[in-house]
Amino acid sequence: MEADRVCRDLVSRLAAQVTQDGCVPGPCASRVLESALPLTLLRREGQHAGVQERLEGFLSRDTGGGRTRFDSALSDGVLTGRQADADWVHAELLADFDHFTFARKRLFFDVCLAVxxxxxFDAGMRPERIDSGNRAPWVQMIMLALKVTIAHGLRRPEAVTAADHERLVTLLREGQRRSVWENHVTAHLLALLxxxxxxxxxADVAKGLRLLVECVNPDGGLPSIANLSVFCTGVAGLALARAGADRQVTVRMGDYLAAMQGPDGGWPFGENMMQSDVDTTSYALAFLASLDTGRYAKPLQRAGSYLSAVAGQDGGFPTYVAGDPSEVGMTGGAASALGWAGDAHAGLLENAARYLLGAQKPDGTFERSWTLSEANTIWRAMWALHSLPPSRLPQLRAGREQAVARSWGFFDLAQNDDGGWGYRPGDASDTTSTAYSLLALSAMGRPAGADVTARRGVFHLLARQEADGGFTALPDQxxxxxxLFDAPVFADIWALLALGACNESWRW
Structure with a gap:
């Protein structure tokens, strides 16, 4: 079968990217924001003239119309001094962005444009109103950095205190001992600015700049994330294990992940980090559980404890910190990953399922959260709903059947004439959204062999394979x-997961 051949090609390509110590590096592509900000900073500091030239070259390069209004405003501002209309920029950037972080993000993007x-800088930014309290570490640092930057940008240094300055320097010093601050290039840049x-x-700024310079990509730009190896290894390992890859390779990957597990039982998205997250933990847990529950018994147990501790009272899971608002993608991922243990986490899984059922919209979709593709959170929710232990299914069966019917109706209506799916209904088909859609259909018990909608999607995905055996895709993360940020390895990973799942319905 053609699908089998493509899967073999993908297995070979992904396995070849596994390093000797078992990780999939998964470098991220350069981005305009993280290239414009350091150019401003390097000019201000009079440092690394050669890197400045490379950044200028990246920002001035013609991308064939692929840049957003925000990108264009940033590059025009730093290269030519041309100013933009912030409302015009945000009309595109924040269109349909319905999320609890909306106000914070608008301020964040405005400060980046001003820098x-x-x-x-606008007096309405009001630095004294910025809360830099208890959130994920890089959110704390970003908010404090914004507060300080706004105060000095408005020439109101009195709006921040010496304690604010001292706290920011302390955070910067502690975070850049190992590498770029928590591998979060954006947060690192804002703190340095x-x-x-x-x-x-x-000396603190000079050291931070040296670390940033080490992250410059061959194209002269900077990525948004300096290291994504742990996350990429988890999702690639899951795809390879499900596709029957060489066990020596997958065990090497599993051992790498076991060694990367954090003290709290979760996993961070990259190396040399402190902050675990539910997303990376869910994929790592799912991979290890599918690979060898005996070999990885202790990491699996610790991961279960981590997820239990971070679960919200509403049954859902946040991304980073217990007590933050729950999110559909994180909840779906966590519940799916915990499903391997059956009744050991039955109560947690039932609560998560109820949260997901309550979060579904009438058209069968959910919030998109960390992706632009509607299909991503549908996939993760459907997989979670089909990971329930039998003991909890009777009381949730009717709700699950209704949720499945709604989501299947969405995919049936949103499928394009070419058999694929786009980010949202009406958008052109793309590889990643099509892969997510096939994963969701598989989770709902509609494999390609028995469902015409899934079969058309498989044919579309197969047609997108390139001459080298791999896939390229629009970024959706x-x-x-x-x-948007792009880790090119994701295209092969999602395609392999989807094609493997379409052979038969399977769950984590």
């Missing part, structure tokens, strides 16, 4: 939301 000279506003040419 590069694309807009002016803020510190340079009150302590220009300091967002961070910080709703900015």
């Amino acid at each position: 590069v000279g694309a807009i002016d 803020a510190v340079s506003a009150f302590a220009p040419r300091s 967002v961070a910080p939301r709703p900015l």
Whole structure:
């Protein structure tokens, strides 16, 4: 079968990317935001003239119309000093962005535009109102950096205290001991820009710039994430294990992940990090459980404890910190990953299922959260709903059947004439959305052999394979939301997961 051949090609391509220590590096592509901000900072500090030239080259390169209004405003601001209309930029950037972080993101993007000279600092930014309290570590640092940057940008240094300055420097020093701060290039940049506003040419800024320079990509730009190896290894390992890859390769990957598990039982998305997250943990847990529950018994148990501790009272799971709002994608991923243990987490899985059923919209979709593709969260929710232990299914069966019917109706209506799916209904088909859609249909018990909608989707996906055996795709992952970032290895991973799942319905 053609699908079998394509799967073999993908297995070979992904296995070849596994390093000797068992990780899939998965480097991220350069992005305009993380290239415009350091160019501003390097000019201000008078450092690394050669890197400045490379950044200028990346920002000035013609991308064939692929840049957003936000990208264009940033590059125009830093290269030519041309200013933009912030409302015009946000009309595209934040369109349909319905999320609890909306106000924070609008402020964040406005400050980035102001730093590069694309807009002016505005008195309405009000630094004294910015809360930099208890959130994920990089959110704390970003919010504190924004507060300091706004105060100095408005020439109101009195709006921040010496304690604010000291706290920011302390966070920066602690975080950049190992590498770029938590592998979060954006947060690292904003902290450096803020510190340079009150302590220009300091040793802390110079060190931070040296670490950033090490992350410059061959195209001259900077990525948004410096290291995504742990996340990429989890999802690639799951795809390879499900496709029957060489066990020596998958065990090497499993041992790498076991060694990367954090003290709290979760996994961070990259190496040399402290902050675990539910997304990375869910994929790592799913992979290890599918690979060898005996060999990885202790990591699996610790991961279950981590997820139990972070679950919200509403039954859902946040991305980073217990007590933050629950999100559909994280809840679906966590519940699916815990399904391997059956009744050991029955109560947690039932609560998660109830949360998911309550979060579904009438058209069968859910919030998109960390992706632009509607199909992603549908897939993860459907997989979770089909990972329930039999003991909890009777009381939830009717709700699950209704949810499945709604989501199947969405895919039936949203499928394009070419057999694929786009981010949203009416969008052109793309590889990643098509893979997510096939994964969702498989989770709902509609494999390609028995369902015409799934079969047409498989044919579309197969037609997208390139001459080298792999796939390329539009990026769909967002961070910080709703900015797209691209790890090219994802295209092969999602395609392999989808094609493997379409042979028969399976669950984690």
